[in-house]
Amino acid sequence: MIARSRALVQRARHGQAAVLIALVTFSLVIFLALATNMGILVNDRIRMQNAADLGAYAAAYKEAQLLNVMVKKNEEILRRSEECRRLLTEVVPVWTGEVCLCEPINYEAEQLIDECEIWIDDAASDFLDAASYGATVQPAIEAGLKTMEANITGLRDHADTKFFDGASSASQNGIYQTQQVGPVSSRTVNSIANYQQVSDTFLNYRVLVMCPYGPAGSCIPWGIQPALVREVPSWFYKDDREADIWVMSQAAGTMASQYLDIAYSASGSDGGYFGGSSTGESDLMYAIGVAKPYGGSVGPTEEAASPTQMNGNAVPDQGVYLTAGFEYPKLAMIERYRARLAGTGEWGSSGTTPLGALQADGKWATYVSKFKH
Amino acid sequence: MLLTFMVIVILSAMVHLFTVTWASVQAHARAREAVLHETYYLEMNGRRGEADFTQVAGNPVFSRDELTYKVAAFQGDDFGDIAGTASDEPFTFDATASDTSRDDVFGANPVNTSATIQGD
Numbered sequence: 322m323i324a325r326s327r328a329l330v331q332r333a334r335h336g337q338a339a340v341l342i343a344l345v346t347f348s349l350v351i352f353l354a355l356a357t358n359m360g361i362l363v364n365d366r367i368r369m370q371n372a373a374d375l376g377a378y379a380a381a382y383k384e385a386q387l388l389n390v391m392v393k394k395n396e397e398i399l400r401r402s403e404e405c406r407r408l409l410t411e412v413v414p415v416w417t418g419e420v421c422l423c424e425p426i427n428y429e430a431e432q433l434i435d436e437c438e439i440w441i442d443d444a445a446s447d448f449l450d451a452a453s454y455g456a457t458v459q460p461a462i463e464a465g466l467k468t469m470e471a472n473i474t475g476l477r478d479h480a481d482t483k484f485f486d487g488a489s490s491a492s493q494n495g496i497y498q499t500q501q502v503g504p505v506s507s508r509t510v511n512s513i514a515n516y517q518q519v520s521d522t523f524l525n526y527r528v529l530v531m532c533p534y535g536p537a538g539s540c541i542p543w544g545i546q547p548a549l550v551r552e553v554p555s556w557f558y559k560d561d562r563e564a565d566i567w568v569m570s571q572a573a574g575t576m577a578s579q580y581l582d583i584a585y586s587a588s589g590s591d592g593g594y595f596g597g598s599s600t601g602e603s604d605l606m607y608a609i610g611v612a613k614p615y616g617g618s619v620g621p622t623e624e625a626a627s628p629t630q631m632n633g634n635a636v637p638d639q640g641v642y643l644t645a646g647f648e649y650p651k652l653a654m655i656e657r658y659r660a661r662l663a664g665t666g667e668w669g670s671s672g673t674t675p676l677g678a679l680q681a682d683g684k685w686a687t688y689v690s691k692f693k694h
Numbered sequence: 695m696l697l698t699f700m701v702i703v704i705l706s707a708m709v710h711l712f713t714v715t716w717a718s719v720q721a722h723a724r725a726r727e728a729v730l731h732e733t734y735y736l737e738m739n740g741r742r743g744e745a746d747f748t749q750v751a752g753n754p755v756f757s758r759d760e761l762t763y764k765v766a767a768f769q770g771d772d773f774g775d776i777a778g779t780a781s782d783e784p785f786t787f788d789a790t791a792s793d794t795s796r797d798d799v800f801g802a803n804p805v806n807t808s809a810t811i812q813g814d
Contacts, residue, residue, distance in 0.1 A: 342697050349704040356708040360715035367722045375811050378730065382755065382785065383813040385766035389780035460782075464813025471810045615765045657765040660755075662730065 365574075366606075372472040373572035373608040374662055380465030380484060380568040381610030381660035387457045388566070388612055388658040394448040398556040401444055405437035405553075409526040416528045416548070421540030423532040425548045430526045434551050437524060441555055445518065448557055452516060465570055473574065481573030481605060516557040524551045566612040567663070573605050608662065615657040706799045717793040717805045725809035728789035731756040755787060755811070786812040 409416075409430060416427035450456060462484045470477035528548045535541035727735055734756060757764050767781045788810045794802040 342700075345697060346700060349701060353704050353708055353711070356711040360711050360718070363715050364718045364722075367719055371722055371726045371809060374726065375729065375809060378755075379811045379813050382766050382811065386780070386782055386785070386813075389766055390782050393780045460814065467813060468811050471812055612766070615762075659763045659765050661763045 368473050369476075369572045369574055369606045370608070372469045372476055373570045373606040375472055376465040376469035376484075376572065377568055377570040377608035377610035378660060378662045379468035379610075380461045380570065381566070381612045381662075383461040383464035384457065384566050384568060385612035385658035385660040387451070387460065391448060391451045391457075392657070394444065394451050395556050398441055398444040398448060401437070401441045402553070402555050405434070405441070405524055408433060408437075409524060414527070415545055416526050418528050418531045421531045421533050423530060423534075423543060425528045425530055425546040427526065427528045427548065430528070430548065431551075434524050434553070438553050441553060445554065445557070452557075461568065465568065469570065469572055473572070476572055476574050479573045481571065483571055483573075484568060518557050519555045524553050525549075568610045568612075570608050570610070571605055572608075610660060611663045612658050612660050615659045703799075710795060710798065710800045710803075713795040713798075714803055714805065717795045717803070718807070721791045721793040721805045721807040722809075724791035724793065725789050725807045728791055729755075729787050729809040729811055732758065734758055734761075784812070784814045786810065788812075 413430070416430045418424070418427050420426070420428070465484050466477050466482070469482060476482045526548050527545050530543045530546050531540045532543035533540050534543060727733075755763055767783065767785060788808065790806065790808045792804055792806045794804050796802065
């Protein structure tokens with residue numbers, strides 16, 4: 322009887338052990354699964370942030386690259402202007418008036434200036450083509466999207482993966498107007514920034530005035546005088562002098578696996594963990610890149626001695642004859658651009674805009690006015 | 695005995711998974727840094743200075759001498775070279791990186807990652 326009772330007790334204890342083992346095993350497996358899940362989450366999060374970071378940098382790099390192209394085209398305008406000045410001052414230092422009108426004019430020099438104007442305007446047209454919205458913003462955004470896709474396949478097809486285009490909207494195009502004066506003013510170019518064309522670059526020459534003051538009304542030299550000033554539209558500068566071009570990327574996606582994603586929603590693309598919600602929205606990671614002048618954050622317009630001297634002349638309203646031997650002050654957009662990653666992080670929901678993101682983060686608030694797209 | 699063994703195995707597995715996760719984080723960060731800053735910040739930040747990474751394509755976009763990003767796609771004699779040329783050619787900067795988990799009960803598992811910056 323006693324032996325039978327002991328056997329029953331031992332059998333009961335064996336059952337307790339099995340239950341205990343089952344509970345402990347279940348708990349450990351759950352912990353193991355959570356460890357696995359955490360690994361997936363951490364891995365996905367850093368991949369998405371990397372994609373957003375590298376995408377923002379790629380867009381900023383492309384923007385800087387294209388700005389450098391624009392700089393070179395702007396410099397071509399300057400080079401042509403300088404060449405015209407050289408022809409008027411060095412090749413023929415003093416133009417001799419061939420007409421006995423006592424007027425400071427030489428038709429050969431005037432024809433040269435006309436040709437220069439066309440020559441310079443051709444270069445200005447190249448600049449405007451390079452500055453157009455389609456030639457600058459779109460390639461930059463495409464580079465950013467391509468980079469994000471290269472770092473995480475599938476992000477690009479996600480509706481919420483995007484670059485913010487405009488300070489208040491993700492799809493607002495054409496808010497950037499190129500301001501122009503002079504012969505190219507009839508064109509409208511939506512650009513990444515406001516550029517203004519210098520119109521008061523003066524070409525001039527010295528002329529040996531001929532007058533009929535000689536014997537019997539003959540034509541004789543009557544002194545060297547400056548010719549009438551000719552204004553020639555030339556290079557471009559940024560009117561607002563705000564150099565930095567900001568880009569903001571948003572990488573959106575889901576976990577690589579829905580394994581143990583307790584907030585997974587089949588009806589949405591919800592990952593439910595890093596920055597998303599459990600209402601079917603995407604998980605979002607943001608990054609901000611900036612294309613900026615190499616030498617600093619102020620440019621591309623380098624300050625001349627005064628705004629009235631943006632045309633490069635030493636004295637406003639004076640012609641080229643005063644510029645012989647004069648070294649031009651630094652002119653518009655003579656700068657080199659680079660890109661840099663400016664900030665990363667999470668800024669709330671899919672409704673976040675660059676403007677909102679910058680305002681939400683105090684340290685960027687002062688740069689809001691410089692946000693371009 | 696069995697229970698103790700299971701606890702040890704599962705706890706070891708959890709530790710191993712965390713080390714794999716950490717290796718992944720390290721490798722991703724390393725690839726990202728390699729494509730953006732070469733070795734500069736990797737060396738600055740401690741014992742992982744001799745990081746295992748390879749820059750596959752493109753020139754580093756970061757200048758160790760200037761301690762800043764280089765002028766974008768600009769070929770010249772020096773930084774800020776006025777006589778240089780600008781280009782809008784497509785660009786690609788690629789880097790790969792790897793790390794391994796701890797070599798304990800389950801052995802060392804390699805994690806290989808890559809990062810790229812590209813544009814047409």
